[in-house]
Each structure stands twice: as C-alpha cells, then as structure tokens.
Amino acid sequence: MKALARALGLFAASVLALAPARAERADRDKDANVTADHSTLDDLHQVAVLTGHVVLIKGTMRLGGERMEHRQDELGYQYYVVTAAPGELATFHERRDPVQEGVESTLDGYAERIEYDDKSDRVTLYRRALVKLFDNGELHDELSGNRIVYDGRNATYDVDGHNADGSGNQVHIRMAPRSSTASGTAVPAPASSLQNAHAVTEGGH
Amino acid sequence: MGERVASWFAILLMAAVLGTSYWYGQTLRHGAVAESGRIGAVDFFAEDIALTSFDALGRARYRLFADRMTHFGNSDDADLVKPRLLSMRPDQPQVQATALSAHSENNGETVQMRGDVVITRAADASRPPMKMQTEELSVAPDEDRFWTDAPVRMESGRSVVLARGMDFDNIARQVQLRSEVVGSFPPRGRQ
Numbered sequence: 001m002k003a004l005a006r007a008l009g010l011f012a013a014s015v016l017a018l019a020p021a022r023a024e025r026a027d028r029d030k031d032a033n034v035t036a037d038h039s040t041l042d043d044l045h046q047v048a049v050l051t052g053h054v055v056l057i058k059g060t061m062r063l064g065g066e067r068m069e070h071r072q073d074e075l076g077y078q079y080y081v082v083t084a085a086p087g088e089l090a091t092f093h094e095r096r097d098p099v100q101e102g103v104e105s106t107l108d109g110y111a112e113r114i115e116y117d118d119k120s121d122r123v124t125l126y127r128r129a130l131v132k133l134f135d136n137g138e139l140h141d142e143l144s145g146n147r148i149v150y151d152g153r154n155a156t157y158d159v160d161g162h163n164a165d166g167s168g169n170q171v172h173i174r175m176a177p178r179s180s181t182a183s184g185t186a187v188p189a190p191a192s193s194l195q196n197a198h199a200v201t202e203g204g205h
Numbered sequence: 206m207g208e209r210v211a212s213w214f215a216i217l218l219m220a221a222v223l224g225t226s227y228w229y230g231q232t233l234r235h236g237a238v239a240e241s242g243r244i245g246a247v248d249f250f251a252e253d254i255a256l257t258s259f260d261a262l263g264r265a266r267y268r269l270f271a272d273r274m275t276h277f278g279n280s281d282d283a284d285l286v287k288p289r290l291l292s293m294r295p296d297q298p299q300v301q302a303t304a305l306s307a308h309s310e311n312n313g314e315t316v317q318m319r320g321d322v323v324i325t326r327a328a329d330a331s332r333p334p335m336k337m338q339t340e341e342l343s344v345a346p347d348e349d350r351f352w353t354d355a356p357v358r359m360e361s362g363r364s365v366v367l368a369r370g371m372d373f374d375n376i377a378r379q380v381q382l383r384s385e386v387v388g389s390f391p392p393r394g395r396q
Contacts (some may be wrong), residue, residue: 028392029392030392031389031390031391031392032388032389032390032391032392033387033388033389034386034387034388034389034390035386035387035388036386036388037384037385037386038381038382038383038384038386039366039368039380039381039382039386039388040379040380040381040382041359041361041366041379041380041381041382042378042379043326043332043335043361043378043379043380044378046331046332046361048366048388050386050388058392070390072364072390074331075393076393077393078390078392078393118392118393
C-alpha cells in the first residue's frame with residue numbers, strides 16, 4: 001500500500017507541476033485585520049483569544065471560524081489557530097502567486113481546526129480537512145483527509161488519512177489534467193482514493 | 206369689567222412665570238445631585254495634590270495626583286481635575302491612568318474617570334508597552350481593576366484593537382473586550 005501511496009505522490013508531483021504555486025507573497029507584508037464578537041487578551045502570555053464570528057483578513061488570505069487564538073513570538077512572527085463551532089467547519093481562503101498569465105489561482109480550505117504559521121508559511125487543517133484549488137474560479141484539484149498540511153512557501157500538500165489514535169480513514173485526491181490553454185476546459189480526472197494512506201503532492205515553482 | 210379681566214389675566218400670567226421658574230430651579234438642583242452623587246457641603250479643596258495609598262506592609266500601592274481636588278465631607282466623595290492614577294505594585298510593570306476629570310467615591314473605593322482617558326502599561330522584558338484610550342473609565346484602585354462600557358482603543362506594540370466595553374484586571378493580567386472587536390496586527394518587520 002505504501003508503494004501505491006508513493007506512486008500516487010509521484011504522479012501527483014508530475015501532474016501538479018503545471019499548477020500555479022506559492023501563496024501570494026504580497027500577503028505576507030499586509031496587516032492582518034480581525035473582527036470578532038468578543039476577545040480576551042492574556043497580557044502576561046501575549047495571547048489573544050477572539051470568539052464569535054471571527055474573520056481574519058490579511059491581503060488575499062482569509063480565515064474564519066468561531067474561535068481564534070492569536071500569538072506572536074519575540075521575533076514578531078504570528079500564529080493563528082481557528083476552530084469551528086460544533087458541527088461546522090473553519091474556513092481558509094487564499095489567492096496564490098500567478099504562474100500562468102491570465103489564470104487566477106485560488107485555494108479554499110475547510111476543517112474543524114485550522115492553524116496558520118506565519119514563520120514557516122504553513123497552513124495545517126485538522127479533522128474533516130478539505131482543500132479545493134481553483135483556476136479562474138473553476139475547481140481543479142480537491143484533497144481531503146484527516147490532516148492536510150499546506151506549505152505555502154514550497155506549494156506542497158501533505159495529506160494524512162490517519163486519526164490521532166492511529167485508526168484509518170481515507171485520503172481522497174482528485175486532480176484535473178491541466179490543459180495547455182488557460183481556459184480551463186479540461187475534463188476532471190476520476191477521483192483517486194487511498195485506504196489508510198498518506199500522500200504528499202507537490203506543486204511547481 | 207374689561208379692566209378687571211385684564212388685571213386677573215396679568216396676575217395669572219405672573220403666577221405662571223413664577224411657578225415655572227421655581228419648578229425649573231428645583232429640577233436643575235435635584236437633577237445635579239442625582240447625576241453626580243455629591244451630597245453635602247464641600248469640606249475642603251486642594252490644588253496640585255499627591256495622595257499615596259499603602260498596603261498592610263507599608264508598601265505604596267498606588268498614587269493619585271490631580272491639579273485640583275474638591276472633597277465632600279458627608280459622603281467622602283471627591284471631584285478631581287486632571288487626575289493621574291499610578292499603580293505601583295513592585296512585581297508588576299507600572300500602570301498609569303489619566304483623564305480630564307474624575308469623581309472618586311467613598312474615599313477612593315471606585316473612581317469614575319471621564320474625558321480623554323488613557324491607561325498605559327509600561328514595557329517589560331517580554332512585552333511591548335500597552336496603551337488603552339476611552340472616554341469613560343471606572344477604576345477600583347485597591348483591586349487594580351479598570352472597566353468601561355464605552356468604545357475603547359487598545360495598542361500593544363504596533364497592534365491596534367478597537368472594541369466596545371472592556372474589563373482589565375491588572376493583577377490577573379487579563380483584558381476582556383466585550384463586543385464589536387476589530388483588530389489589526391502588522392506583519393513582521395513593521396512591529
């Protein structure tokens with residue numbers, strides 16, 4: 001099964017090599033603007049907890065959920081942890097740096113808990129995690145699993161189907177072949193599915 | 206007959222004017238008392254005051270400065286012009302609250318600060334300085350607690366948070382923002 005996972009990983013690498021890559025770099029230099037119903041600031045540990053309809057916007061990046069924890073380290077790097085209300089999913093949206101002219105590439109993520117690490121430019125989605133990639137608003141790739149780590153710097157996705165207790169779940173990866181034109185008229189490939197799997201997919205640069 | 210009616214009318218008119226002005230005067234006086242809670246006569250006033258409160262071990266807990274203090278004897282209340290309250294706990298960074306005016310109740314048990322209220326917390330080894338601004342603030346100096354129902358603006362380093370209603374416990378080091386929270390956190394490098 002591992003060999004299959006590896007093979008799929010390689011396959012994914014080759015397929016996604018044509019895909020636009022990194023998170024929009026300009027976002028990194030933008031202020032993060034947050035709105036919420038309430039907030040508690042722990043002035044001693046410098047941790048802010050925002051609750052109730054929390055939305056964070058940083059350039060094109062958007063994080064939403066019921067509760068958000070914000071922390072900043074001594075070097076000024078920001079960490080956000082967003083959790084959803086029971087039965088709902090926290091959301092993540094981002095526009096990525098364009099690779100192909102005329103193609104706007106965006107990413108939507110959903111999970112019960114989403115962590116954003118500004119230092120490593122990494123987004124981790126936990127439980128019922130789903131990532132959708134769009135080109136000009138058209139769905140191209142879809143990943144789901146128990147944990148998805150999106151590395152914005154290298155444009156890689158690490159999808160894990162295992163639960164914390166080791167029990168199995170499924171990783172689903174659905175990728176559409178890229179057409180040579182930017183019109184995005186390609187027919188989506190059939191969905192790939194792996195039992196108890198772990199896969200790493202890699203985008204191009 | 207016509208003259209008699211005219212004079213009665215004039216008398217009634219005068220009575221109405223007198224009655225209205227008496228009622229107006231009474232309302233104003235009672236209204237002022239009800240609003241400020243000031244009861245009784247002024248027993249002293251002082252200018253450029255500095256009051257220090259000590260804990261059981263004789264350590265200074267807080268100091269209160271003001272341009273002018275008007276003290277009301279019966280209730281032990283005081284009106285302060287340009288007050289500055291300084292929290293001086295030895296193990297904590299200094300916290301200061303200033304305003305245009307304040308009303309202190311029951312010998313400083315609570316202090317209502319009004320107009321251009323600014324609270325600052327000095328920086329320490331791990332934290333940048335913090336500044337809060339609002340138009341109304343209640344303070345319980347002995348408990349080191351500050352709260353308001355009014356809109357508040359908070360700056361910590363270069364982060365800015367706006368909200369309506371706040372509770373700040375300077376001993377537990379917790380700030381609660383009650384509603385309408387809007388925050389802005391600058392990226393690294395622009396701290």
